[in-house]
Amino acid sequence: MRTVTKQISIKADSGELKYQGNIFMGKQLDYKELSEDEHIKDKSDFLRGSIKDSLKNPLTGALFPDDVKLIKYHGSYQQYDRDLESERRQKKLEPLYQFMVRVRAAGGVTSPKQWLALDELSEQYGNGTLKLTTRQSFQFHGILKRNLKPTIQKVNEVLLSTLATCGDVNRNVMCNPNPYQSHIHEEVYQFAKEISDYFLPKTTAYHEIWLDQEKVAGTPDFEPLYHQHYLPRKFKIALAIPPNNAIDVFANDLGLIAIEENNNIAGYNICVGGGLGSTFGNDATYPRLADVIGFAPKEKVIDVAETVIAIQRDYGNRSDRKLSRLKHTIDDRGLEWFVAELQNRLGWNLAKPKSYRFKSNGDEYGWLKGSNNKWFYTLFVEHGRVRDENDYQLKTALREIAKIHTGDFRLTGNQNLIIGNIEEGKKQGIDAILELYGVGNHPKLTGLRKSSMACVALNTCGLAFAEAERYLPSLIDKLEVIMKNNGLEKDEINIRMTGCPNNCARSSLGEIGFVGRAIGRYNMYLGASHNGDRLNTLYKEMLSEENILEELEPIIKAYAQDRLGEEHFGDFVIRKNIVEPTDRPIRVMN
Structure with a gap:
């Protein structure tokens, strides 16, 4: 593994803190100039904080303030029901605190068994719905604090995880959702899984807190890439296969565009600096699409990705989180500087970008026969919300399909769902279930x-x-x-x-x-x-x-x-x- 570490000593009231990160914009940061999140990460003992104690505190439905930040790395956001805010305030009650839990699935692929488990959890602990996200993840909403641990445990029991779906780390890795559109798609999907696993945090805190595993005595935590303070902000990676850009590759910190030559993946065009978030009234924040900086053969792409992340770790803004994404690091220092730094650390130069063409960033609905002679059905899910409504019983239909389905379920980057790898003999039965529950044709499925x-x-x-x-x-x-x-x-x-x-x-x-x-x-x-x-x-x-x-x-x-x-x-x-x-x-x- 290639890592570059620069130690900077920053004086703190409690002594000398060894801060693993570079001087931002040529200025040595005083400890007090670091953002609150950096202080929280520094004393968190590799993301443990006091989460265990927070979960046990019976006096409130919330976590301790620092743990509200740290729990994001474990896959959850503390929220509250804003519809009830005024009513509860009048009654002198605290907000109705609840938690969103996000499930990691590289490329958005799950088995029928996993789908049924997530469906059951949404009914048992959530608000009865599943949310399919724009990053090919699942979200539960409305989970109370006392149900957080059993929810995360159940997710892990079916070989899924919530680790690193939030926080200052690499998030869920996206890719074109149908790997059997061609053998190229299958290869890209497998590569997305490899990247996702490779950049997971190595701390054992997640397994100790949620899965009751004990830390082995005498084995200190070590993050070979993220280091003690992780990244300055979240980091997103996506892989696209032209001509379809359904995952919006240019909106990511690191985008990888698959280049096909002679019916094989030759490598990937490297795109850096995408990110769409901004803040009203702050002109220093803005949406930005990633720039295409070169081409790398496929066997070198993980090395490139790791080095891009390391540069952001070392040079990203740790004072102002609104200016902390990779796009700001690149714009502050210059794209040419970034490419030079990347190539210097790699020890070799990227080739010129290869030609490619995208036609659309939407999904193609309905039936498609895959290269493996199995069928795939892309289903419109309005804004990713899986629930039952009157005569449109989407959640029930998918539950019944999962009971007989021998293939998989695939989330798209547009909040839709592909029922994948359907055997020829089961196609008619799945069609019948969709029809029975009013899901076969969405009642308002216009182009818009x-x-x-x-x-x-x-x-x-x-x-x-x-x-x-x-x-x-x-x-x-x-x-x-x-x-x-x-x-x-x-x-x-x-x-x-x-x-x-x-x-x-x-x-x-x-x-x-x-x-x-x-x-x-x-x-x-x-x-x-x-x-x-x-x-x-x-x-x-x-x-x-x-x-x-x-x-x-x-x-x-x-x-x-x-x-x-x-x-x-x-x-x-x-x-x-x-x-x-x-x-x-x-x-x-x-």
């Missing part, structure tokens, strides 16, 4: 709706300013009327909504993007590309629903009348100067 995404937002996310998942379906109802009146009901326009600018549903890559500013008010962005290689641009701020419909109706009408051939909506609004193209395009180094 099936290209939509939304984050959880209210009522559980503490960062949300406005609704997203609970509101976007009704907004699409109204927009679909406009689309139908203009003959566009089958046209796929990427529409994405987030409740805040952290961009969990990648609203910056929506041809129509909405970011919540306040209850019922959204900033509207237009002009992203249909294939995920161009950000959108702010069109208007603080729009109500009435404003949104008033603004979009004439634009949609003009699109129907004046589009050029198969021109996509995002390209149309750029060509018509409705918005200017983004001022942060992707750079490709030659």
Whole structure:
């Protein structure tokens, strides 16, 4: 394993702290200049903190403050039900604290047995639903503190994990979700699993706290890559196979574009510096797409990835977490500096990027026969929420399918689900289950709706300013009327909504993007590309629903009348100067 460690002594009141990380922007940081999270990590004993004691504390449904930060590394966020906030405050009760738990599954693949276990946990300890995330993970919501440990234990019993789905480490590794589209897809999926396992934290804290394993005496923890203080912020990796960019490869800290030559994977184009989160009122924060810096043969890609992570570990901003992602490290020091540092540490140079072409970042729905002669059914799941609703019994249908299914389930990066590796003899039975529970054809599956995404937002996310998942379906109802009146009901326009600018549903890559500013008010962005290689641009701020419909109706009408051939909506609004193209395009180094 290649690691580069630079020790910096930082004086603290308690003595001398050996801080493993580089001087930020050429300035030696005083201990007090480090962010609160860095102090918490420093004294956490490799992510243990006082989580065990927090879980046992009967006086509150919350964890101790430091443990609220540390539990993210273990796969959970402390939240509370914001719908009940005022009522509970009036009754002098603490907020209804609850926990989101995120399950790690590289490439989003699980077995029917695992699906049934997760389904059961959502009923036993969660709010009765499963959330399929935009990073091909599962989320439980509404778990009370007393149920956290049994939930995580059960996840591990079926050979899944929640470790490192959150926190300042590499998160779930994404890839194109159907490995049997070709043997190339299978190879990329296997590589995604290898990368995911390789960059897991090595601390034994997770197994001690949640799985009751005892630490072996005399064996101190050691993180060969992350070191004692882990990364300055979260790190995301995704692998894409042209021409499909369903995982939005350029939105990641490290993107890997598979290059096929002579029907084999020759290697990967290396993309660095993607990240879509920002903060209102802070111009130093911004969405950014990754730059393409070169090509590496497949046998050297893990070495490249490890070195990219090590550079971010050593040079990332540990003072201000809003400026701590790899994109800021690159922009502060320069892309040329970053490539030079990378190649210097590697001891060899990347080759020039290979040519590639993406056509879309959406999913293809319905039946597809794989290269292994088995069947795959891509099912639309509105905003990733698996639940039963009236005549649309999605959760029950999938439970019944899992009982007879001998293949697997695959999450897409667009919050949808592929029922995978279906035997020819079981295809008809699965079709019958989908039909029985009203799931075979979504009652409102138009081009606009099936290209939509939304984050959880209210009522559980503490960062949300406005609704997203609970509101976007009704907004699409109204927009679909406009689309139908203009003959566009089958046209796929990427529409994405987030409740805040952290961009969990990648609203910056929506041809129509909405970011919540306040209850019922959204900033509207237009002009992203249909294939995920161009950000959108702010069109208007603080729009109500009435404003949104008033603004979009004439634009949609003009699109129907004046589009050029198969021109996509995002390209149309750029060509018509409705918005200017983004001022942060992707750079490709030659």
